Amino acid sequence: MLSFVDIIKRAEEGVKVSEREFDIKWVYNNVKELIKEYDLKYNPEELIPLSEDFIDDVFEAGLNLALKTGIYVVEYGSVIKFSEEEIKEGIKTAPARIMVGEGADSRELYARKTEDQRPPFIMGGQAGAPLPDDLHFIMALSYMQEPIIDGINHGGVAVVNGLEVRTRSPLEALAAIKELINLREAARIAGRPGIHLLAAESGVTAIGDLAAINHEYGLRKTDAHLVPVLNEMKTDWDRLIKAIVFKVRGGINCALVDPVIGGYFGGPVGVAVGFVASFLLSRIVYHADYYIIHPIHHKWVSTSVPEGMWVLATVGQAVSKHTNFILFGDVWTSNGAGSQEIFWEITANTIVNTVTGSHPLGVSATNGKYPHASGLETRFMGEVAHVATRLNRKNANEIALIFTKKYHPYKTQNPDIGKPIYDLYDVKTMTPRDWWLEKYKLAIKEVAEYGLKIV
Amino acid sequence: MTQALLKENPECRNLYDSIVKGNIEEASLYAKNLVNEYPPLDIIQECMSPAMKYVGDLFERLEIFLPEVLASADAFEAAMKYIGPKLEAQKIATPTKGKVVIGTIQGDIHDLGKNIVALMLKAHGFEVYDLGRDVPVYKFVEKAEEVNADIIAVSALLSTSLPFIKDLVRLLDEKGLRSKRLLMVGGGAVTREWATAIGADGYGENAAEAVKVAIELMQRSKVKGE
Numbered sequence: 001m002l003s004f005v006d007i008i009k010r011a012e013e014g015v016k017v018s019e020r021e022f023d024i025k026w027v028y029n030n031v032k033e034l035i036k037e038y039d040l041k042y043n044p045e046e047l048i049p050l051s052e053d054f055i056d057d058v059f060e061a062g063l064n065l066a067l068k069t070g071i072y073v074v075e076y077g078s079v080i081k082f083s084e085e086e087i088k089e090g091i092k093t094a095p096a097r098i099m100v101g102e103g104a105d106s107r108e109l110y111a112r113k114t115e116d117q118r119p120p121f122i123m124g125g126q127a128g129a130p131l132p133d134d135l136h137f138i139m140a141l142s143y144m145q146e147p148i149i150d151g152i153n154h155g156g157v158a159v160v161n162g163l164e165v166r167t168r169s170p171l172e173a174l175a176a177i178k179e180l181i182n183l184r185e186a187a188r189i190a191g192r193p194g195i196h197l198l199a200a201e202s203g204v205t206a207i208g209d210l211a212a213i214n215h216e217y218g219l220r221k222t223d224a225h226l227v228p229v230l231n232e233m234k235t236d237w238d239r240l241i242k243a244i245v246f247k248v249r250g251g252i253n254c255a256l257v258d259p260v261i262g263g264y265f266g267g268p269v270g271v272a273v274g275f276v277a278s279f280l281l282s283r284i285v286y287h288a289d290y291y292i293i294h295p296i297h298h299k300w301v302s303t304s305v306p307e308g309m310w311v312l313a314t315v316g317q318a319v320s321k322h323t324n325f326i327l328f329g330d331v332w333t334s335n336g337a338g339s340q341e342i343f344w345e346i347t348a349n350t351i352v353n354t355v356t357g358s359h360p361l362g363v364s365a366t367n368g369k370y371p372h373a374s375g376l377e378t379r380f381m382g383e384v385a386h387v388a389t390r391l392n393r394k395n396a397n398e399i400a401l402i403f404t405k406k407y408h409p410y411k412t413q414n415p416d417i418g419k420p421i422y423d424l425y426d427v428k429t430m431t432p433r434d435w436w437l438e439k440y441k442l443a444i445k446e447v448a449e450y451g452l453k454i455v
Numbered sequence: 456m457t458q459a460l461l462k463e464n465p466e467c468r469n470l471y472d473s474i475v476k477g478n479i480e481e482a483s484l485y486a487k488n489l490v491n492e493y494p495p496l497d498i499i500q501e502c503m504s505p506a507m508k509y510v511g512d513l514f515e516r517l518e519i520f521l522p523e524v525l526a527s528a529d530a531f532e533a534a535m536k537y538i539g540p541k542l543e544a545q546k547i548a549t550p551t552k553g554k555v556v557i558g559t560i561q562g563d564i565h566d567l568g569k570n571i572v573a574l575m576l577k578a579h580g581f582e583v584y585d586l587g588r589d590v591p592v593y594k595f596v597e598k599a600e601e602v603n604a605d606i607i608a609v610s611a612l613l614s615t616s617l618p619f620i621k622d623l624v625r626l627l628d629e630k631g632l633r634s635k636r637l638l639m640v641g642g643g644a645v646t647r648e649w650a651t652a653i654g655a656d657g658y659g660e661n662a663a664e665a666v667k668v669a670i671e672l673m674q675r676s677k678v679k680g681e
Contacts, residue, residue, distance in 0.1 A: 028522040074564075130614030130644060158614040167562025167615040204613050231567045260567050266520040298517070298571060299661045301643075307517070369646055 001093050002086060004244045007285055014070075014078030019234075022072045022079065023264045027232050030068045031270040034061040042268040047306060047352055047404065048313040048397040058269075059318040062276020063087065071229070071281045074236040082284055090283035096324035098289055100151060100252065102194030102222050105187075107150045109196075109290065111324040112357045114317050117389045120354050122382035123198060123328060123361040125154025126373035132159040135371050137182040139421050141430055142375035144190035148382035149375075152183060152195060153361060155368065156202035168205055176200050176208030180218040197223040198254055206241040213249060224252035227286045229278045232264045235285060243286035252289045254328075255282035261307050262298035268307045268314075271295055275315040279325060290326035291319075293358060300412050301367045303332040304345040306404060312349075313356040320357025329353030331362030331381055334411065336372030336418020338436060341411045343443030346381050347452075348403040354388040355396040365418060372418035374425060376432045376440050383454040384447060391452075399450045464489065467502040470534060474506035477526025479533040486534035495541040499550055503538075504580050507531055511578030514571075515663055521567075524574045531577070551582040553605040553673040556598045558586035559642075561619040565612035568642055568662075572608065575662040576669060592623045599636050605676065606657075606669060610642035617644055624653050637672050641665055 017026065034040075038057040049055065063084075070081035097110040109121050124143045131139065136157050143149055157175040158165055165175040179202040187195045200212040200219055209225055212218045219225060227243045230236060243253050257278040259265050265274035275293060282288045295303060295311040303312060312329045319325050331353065333345040346363055353360045363381050365373040388396065421427065424436045432440070444454050466485045473481035489498050510527040513519040535549075542549055557573050559566045566588035573585045584602055586594055599607050607627075609620055620640060627633045639657040640650045650658035657672050659665025 024522050024525070028520075156614070164618040164621075165615045166618045167613060169615075172615060202615075204615055230564070236564070260521075260571075262514065262517050263521045263567050263571075266522075267517055270520070298521075299515075299663065301661075367643075369643070 001089055001287070002284055007080065008240070010080040011073040011076045011078055014073070014076065014080050016078050018077070019072070019074070023232070026069045026079065027264045028266065030065055031265055031273055034064055034273055035266070035269055037061070040269045040273070042310065044306065046397055047309045047348070047400045048356060048393045049310070049317070050393055055314070055317045055321060058272050058314055059276055059322045061273045062318065063280060065273055065277035066280040069233055069277065071285055072234040074230070074234060080285070082281070086284060087280050090280060091323045094283055094323060094325050095289055096326070098252065098326070100222055100224070101196035102220065105192045105194035105196070106222065107196060109326055111320065111326045112359060113320050114357050115355060115392055116357065119389065120385045121150045121359040122148055122385060123151045123153050123359060124149035124375070124378040124382070125152050126368060126371070127153045127155065127330070127361060127364045128201065128368035129155035129364060129371060129373065130158035131155045131371050133157050133161070133178060133182070135421065136179065137186060138427055139371065139373065140183055140186035141189060142421060142425060143378060144186045144192055144195065145430060146375045146379045146382070148379055148386070150196065151198060153198040154183065157182070158202070165202065168207060172203045172205065172208045173211035175202035176212040177218065178202070180212045180214070184217050194222070198226065199223060200225045205238045206245070209242045210245055213246065213251070219246070219251060221250040222252070224254040224290065226256045227253050227282070227288065228256040228258065229282050232259050232274055233278055233281065239286070247287050253286050254290050254292060255279065255286055255288035256292045256294060257282065258294040258296055260296045260298050261311065268311050271311050272314040272318070275311065276318055279319055283325070290328065292328045292330060292361060294330040294332070300334060301332070302334045302345070302412065303330045304334070304349040305408060305412055309349060309352045309400065309404070312358065313352050316353065316356035316358040327358040328361040329358030330364065331360050332364040332367050334367065334415040335407070336366040336370060336416065337374045337377050338372060338418035338424055339416035340439050340442065341407045341416055342377055342418065343380060343439070343446070344403045344406040346377060347384055347443070347447055348400040350381050350384045351388045351391065351396045351400045354385045355391055355393055360385045366415070370417050371420050374421050374432065376424070376436060380440060380443060384452065387452045387454055399452070402450065464492070467498070470498070470502040471506040474503060474527050474530045474534065475510055477523055477530050479530050482530035482534040483537065486537040490537050490541050495538045495545070496547055496550060498538055503531060503534055507578040507580070511575050511666070514575070521571060521574070524578065528574055528577050549582065550580070552580040552670060554582045554584070554602055555606045555608050555669065556584045556586065556595060556602065556604040557608040557610070558590035558595060559588040559610045560616045560623070561589060561591050563611050563613050563616035564588050568612065569610040571662045572610065572641065572659065572665045575666050579666050579670065581669060592619055592626055595623055596626055596630065596632065604636060605673060606637045606639055608639040608641070608665070608669070611640070611645055612643040614644045617649070621653055637676060639665065639669060639672070
């Protein structure tokens with residue numbers, strides 16, 4: 001595979017174009033042409049496409065998009081292009097399984113396939129949420145103590161000792177260090193000192209990320225960090241520094257792709273094609289080891305809206321069928337922990353992800369806006385994911401549609417944002433309060449009515 | 456569009472269509488033809504603005520996507536190159552719902568959401584000055600003063616960018632400009648409660664709400680002004 005030096009050299013020597021030109025001519029026009037060429041269509045009546053031909057076409061269109069467009073490097077103002085052989089080499093060399101975490105807490109993370117009956121890897125936490133230091137720690141405890149959770153991806157520290165963290169400031173480094181100390185400490189208290197972390201979310205630039213690399217109280221070689229592909233099909237020096245430094249030190253790179261439905265890829269079909277291309281490119285540019293599918297609805301943000309789940313299902317199937325990439329599908333809900341609706345969103349979103357080649361990652365309640373999340377709804381996500389392995393795509397589609405109708409569109413537009421962990425849990429004993437537990441039990445009954453019996 | 460103008464001259468409909476389609480050449484051509492026969496203000500109000508409003512509605516329903524809105528905005532601007540000088544010559548102010556200086560705040564490179572809001576504001580008749588992303592706080596103030604903006608609209612996806620928005624509020628206060636400029640905030644990291652806490656005049660959960668709030672703010676400020 002191409003070395004990082006090769007990548008930088010290509011960026012230095014790449015074709016110079018303006019960002020606007022890249023967005024429209026290189027990304028959007030190419031996506032439009034490919035959609036036409038392959039006659040790809042979005043069907044709002046289904047959450048999970050069943051046609052194998054369609055899935056194959058989406059993958060092929062994505063491969064062609066990666067070839068035709070390449071990736072834009074913001075600071076250079078240039079485009080890096082790759083040959084078909086280089087992209088295929090990226091596919092061929094991608095790890096189909098990796099051991100993550102340490103000791104008794106290590107787990108095998110593997111590339112799931114469509115209708116895979118193996119237990120999925122449950123990545124828990126309120127991913128992406130900015131949290132005050134104390135809340136971050138207590139919430140982390142609530143996730144760590146859930147045995148069903150295999151790895152943690154839980155927000156960032158946004159306030160340290162009462163000071164708000166600013167991008168590129170020294171506090172960004174301190175916040176990332178504090179985040180990792182919180183997670184390691186919570187892991188030890190829960191008796192899971194080696195649990196896999198997907199972390200260093202407090203620092204958006206490379207500053208925080210690099211500061212957090214430390215075996216004792218930071219990111220270890222068996223942990224991962226996020227290296228996003230910027231919207232759309234772009235990267236920059238900060239992302240490249242993160243990818244290069246952690247990889248060279250033996251760590252695991254997780255490529256996050258989060259295009260906007262309605263943005264430069266267009267609608268759901270274009271976004272699905274764009275996802276495939278972005279994953280293939282991130283494999284080469286970031287030497288990515290695993291990947292997150294995170295479609296963002298232009299209006300509702302959450303992944304649990306029908307267009308979002310359709311993209312998750314399409315991309316999951318297309319990429320898992322044609323590569324050995326290890327995929328996570330995000331579970332981001334509009335409603336918050338403490339509401340009944342959050343369980344409906346989790347049910348639909350998790351079923352779709354699990355049956356179509358992804359491991360579930362979440363629950364980022366309220367789309368990470370409010371710290372209204374806890375271990376309990378993530379336990380539920382894990383449980384649904386495990387029982388969903390018994391479903392085929394057709395059944396999964398039917399059940400997911402039923403649950404989607406319970407919350408969408410009304411409760412997407414008017415969500416119950418729920419409550420913070422102090423109201424959800426007795427934090428002295430770290431146990432969910434009775435009323436919150438009752439809602440969870442009701443949710444278990446509701447899914448059991450559709451044959452998903454959680455024991 | 457008023458029926459009279461449409462009936463009288465199909466080029467008004469053609470101009471409307473060319474903006475909807477984002478066709479710069481056609482929009483320029485029809486604007487050039489119409490501007491010699493009709494008052495420039497009528498052309499804007501009856502042929503051009505309704506087209507942008509329609510484009511905004513299509514995007515809201517995901518029937519078209521951001522690049523198409525961008526193309527329509529470009530076609531609108533192309534037509535304005537012919538209409539604008541006529542307005543100036545007749546000493547008529549360009550009709551606008553308000554002037555907005557918009558950008559993604561310092562420390563934040565995520566601008567897709569901001570781009571959507573900027574285009575939707577344009578589509579609904581606002582005059583928009585887009586400063587781009589990672590914009591230093593003082594630049595918002597400088598530009599707002601330069602163009603006499605009604606609204607400063609700031610976006611932040613990252614929580615680590617939020618302190619810079621507070622700096623902006625402080626700077627506006629220090630310069631005594633808070634009463635002159637309305638402040639709108641939005642983006643992934645911003646909540647309604649936070650917006651209220653820092654004293655923002657408006658908050659948009661998404662682009663559609665941002666437009667609604669901007670229109671309401673302008674109506675309120677006009678009533679106040681009267």
